Amino acid sequence: MLGATMNGVPGIDADCGGTLSCATCHVYVDAAWLDRLPPVDETENDLLENVAAERCANSRLSCQIVVTDELDGIAVNIPDRQF
Amino acid sequence: MSGLVIVGGSYAGLNIASSARQNGYSDSITMLTDEACLPYNRPPLSKGFLLGGVERETLPLRGEAFYRDNRIDVVFGVRATQIDRAGYVDTSRGRFDFAQLAIATGTRAKLLPLSGAELDGVVTLRSLADADLIRERLPGCGAVVVVGGGFIGLELAASMAKSGLDVTVIEGLDRVLARVMGATMSRYIEAEFARQGVKLLCRSGVECIEGSAGRVNAVYTTDGLRHAADLVVLAVGAVPNIELADHLGLASSNGVLVDGYGRTADPRIFSAGDCAFGFNHFAGRPVRLESVQNATDQGKAAGAAIAGREIVNDTVPWFWSDQFDMKLQMVGLAQGAEREVVRGSIESGKFSIFYIRGERIVAIDSVNSVSDHVLGRKLLARDHSVSDAEVADLSFNLRSLLS
Numbered sequence: 496m497l498g499a500t501m502n503g504v505p506g507i508d509a510d511c512g513g514t515l516s517c518a519t520c521h522v523y524v525d526a527a528w529l530d531r532l533p534p535v536d537e538t539e540n541d542l543l544e545n546v547a548a549e550r551c552a553n554s555r556l557s558c559q560i561v562v563t564d565e566l567d568g569i570a571v572n573i574p575d576r577q578f
Numbered sequence: 579m580s581g582l583v584i585v586g587g588s589y590a591g592l593n594i595a596s597s598a599r600q601n602g603y604s605d606s607i608t609m610l611t612d613e614a615c616l617p618y619n620r621p622p623l624s625k626g627f628l629l630g631g632v633e634r635e636t637l638p639l640r641g642e643a644f645y646r647d648n649r650i651d652v653v654f655g656v657r658a659t660q661i662d663r664a665g666y667v668d669t670s671r672g673r674f675d676f677a678q679l680a681i682a683t684g685t686r687a688k689l690l691p692l693s694g695a696e697l698d699g700v701v702t703l704r705s706l707a708d709a710d711l712i713r714e715r716l717p718g719c720g721a722v723v724v725v726g727g728g729f730i731g732l733e734l735a736a737s738m739a740k741s742g743l744d745v746t747v748i749e750g751l752d753r754v755l756a757r758v759m760g761a762t763m764s765r766y767i768e769a770e771f772a773r774q775g776v777k778l779l780c781r782s783g784v785e786c787i788e789g790s791a792g793r794v795n796a797v798y799t800t801d802g803l804r805h806a807a808d809l810v811v812l813a814v815g816a817v818p819n820i821e822l823a824d825h826l827g828l829a830s831s832n833g834v835l836v837d838g839y840g841r842t843a844d845p846r847i848f849s850a851g852d853c854a855f856g857f858n859h860f861a862g863r864p865v866r867l868e869s870v871q872n873a874t875d876q877g878k879a880a881g882a883a884i885a886g887r888e889i890v891n892d893t894v895p896w897f898w899s900d901q902f903d904m905k906l907q908m909v910g911l912a913q914g915a916e917r918e919v920v921r922g923s924i925e926s927g928k929f930s931i932f933y934i935r936g937e938r939i940v941a942i943d944s945v946n947s948v949s950d951h952v953l954g955r956k957l958l959a960r961d962h963s964v965s966d967a968e969v970a971d972l973s974f975n976l977r978s979l980l981s
Contacts, residue, residue, distance in 0.1 A: 501641030503648070510874055512619040512639075516898040516907060518952055538905070538948050545952035578955075 496520045496557040499573075506573035513558035518542040519577040520557040525570035529553050532560055548574030580605050582884055583667055583674050585658045585822065586682030587611025588620070589873035590851025590880075592639055594680045594840075595650045597881025601889075605677065607650045610669060612657040613705060616645070621870065623709040624733035625900055628716070629741060637706070658683075661822050663844065678884050681823050681834050681842075681849040682877065685816035685868060690725070694787025699794035700810045703730055715809055719743055723797045723807040725784055727754035729899045731813030732767070736901040739776050746777040746805050748797070753780055758897075758908070760918050763931050763943045767904065774902055816868060818853040830855060833866040838890050840880025848884055850876035859892035860958070861911050869897050894958045896951070903927070907951035910941030910958045919969045922947055937963040956980060 499507035499520075508519035515538050524532065532555065535543065539559050543550050557571065582598060584591045587609050595607050611617075618637040626632030645652055657670045666675045687702035689695065701712055712734075720743065724735045727749030739745045747754070753764035754771075771778050783800040787810055797805045823829040828842045833855025836842055840850045849856075851873035855866040872895060879891035896909040904927070915933035922929030930950040933941040939962070942954040953976055960980070968974045 497636055500639065501643070503640060503644035508874075510870065511898060512621060512870075513636075514621065514898070514900065515948070516905070516951075541948040542952055544949060545956070 496560070498562060499557065504573075506577070507557060508577045509558065511558075515539060515542065515556070515558065518546050518556065521546040521548060521574050521577060522555055522557045522560075522571040523551060523574065524553045524555050524560075525572075526553060528566065528569045531565060531569075535559075546574070547576045547578045580675070580677045582607045582678045582680065583676035584609045584680040584682055585661075585667065586680075586684055586851070586853075587613060587617050587652065588682065588684055588851070589617065589639065589870055590682035590684070590854075590877040591680070592617040593874050593877025594682060594848070594850055594881040594884065596640075596644075596648060597878040597889075598884045599648045599650070599881075601882045601885035601887045603881075603885035607648075608674060609650060609652045610656045610658055610667075610674065611652065611654055613707070614654050615706065616640070616642070616652060618706060620704075621898075623706065624703060624730055625737055627709055628713055628734070628737045658822055661826060661847070663826065665846070667822075677846065679847050680840075680880060680884065681847065681853065682851050682873075683819035683822065683853045684873075685818050685852045687812065688815040688817050690784065690812060690814060692784055692787055694789055694794070695812070697787055697789040697794040697810075698792050699789070699808065700787060700812065702812050703734065704816070712809070712811070716741065716743070719808040721806045722746070722809045722811065723748065723805050724811045724813055725797070726811075726813035726815065727751075727778070727780070728757065728813060728815065729755070729897075731811065732771070732901050733899060734811055734813060735771065735776050736774070739771075739774050740902070745775075746779065746797075746807075747771070748782050748784060748799060748805075749778070749780045750783055751780065754778070759943055760912060760915075760931055760933065762918055762920065762924075763945075766924060766945065767901070767906075770902060770904060816852065818855075818866065820853060823847075823849065823853075835864075836876075836880075838879070838892075839883040839888055840876055840891065841883055848880040850880040856891075858895070859890060860894045865911070867895055869895065871896050892959070894955055896955055903946075905944075905946050905948070907944045907948065908941070909951055909954040910939070912941035912943075915940050917966065919966045921950060921969055922972065932969045934964075934966065934969070937965065939964060939969070950976070953977060953980075 511517035622632040785798040820829040823834040834849035836856035882889040912933040930944040
């Protein structure tokens, strides 16, 4: 999420600043990278149930993806809307 | 005379600028801020930033690249003193001409005319600079008195209690968050604070603040009791910064007057955020809301209006707060509600209070129940009809009301 907001990537609203309160930083994670992410917890799951665009198997909230060296090269797609 | 000048560099100012650009505004955009940094996330200031879990580098709402790419010129450390309808604003650093102007000056902390309020160690929290000051002081503190049981007061109290301080909260009304939440929720939160060891004094006023050698020592409540304090936080609400607009006759005492698009009565002057008192689609009347969501959405509407497009600000108001392990989320406006219905289990700490008028939900306050909150943000914007029994019944799927 910070990668998008700090670098001016449009389409990530991130209204709550990454506190798992708003579901406006929804992304679709490239399948090859999905398994390397930490699992979806209950709160994130509840928020994903209510995202504006379609929830898919590879839907995540980008505020829960902390970029590490292991994730160097990760590809995500941004949905057409966040709310 | 050309371009847009935005007075204020926080959520509303940023969203006015970005929305104006997104909607095709091509003239220059200048944002004047009296702070020394780019617009930043304020909610962590009373929570993660205070405790050290949220780092300074992660606070900016947008990075420098965003301002450069969108040609938004940010001028730091400048304070606007007067707007002239001829098309310029006087500031501490000279005159800025404008074709359009946006007032996004937010609020300032309300102060109390108390003896001792000027002592070293008596603080308020609005800005990053305020938070830095509090953070610097915490290591030497044992006891803290927080005056005010609203969101900022309670968040600070929870953070400080978490870091091992002896915390007392003094609230004038008979319950915390009385202005923004129903009684059931207030009682639940009070019990949680008591469980965490925070002393909570409701129906209590401050008589004076005591100090020695210019430093704060204690707070006296009106019942004559002395509460030792190394730090006193005044968190008794906020006052809208309306002076610039008031001078032009564009404000009431409760804010800069705007319509549902963030427009004032002067076609070149706009306003949004905590300082703006405007028609709210959901409320059906003018309101002034102090929230990130309102500053964001009202700012987007104002930015669009500046670019010549009408995007009405019709988002259902929502708010959030994190205190101890309670994720509190509020959606809608409970004023005018006839009944409170509980969904979920208060005992388990995972529930929502639904505020209902007729057969319509007008607000939902949630504790650790994200689903209810996010659903509410959609549902409250639509026509719907529901019974109290359905709301209370966990086997009834509220999502079915959306279709």
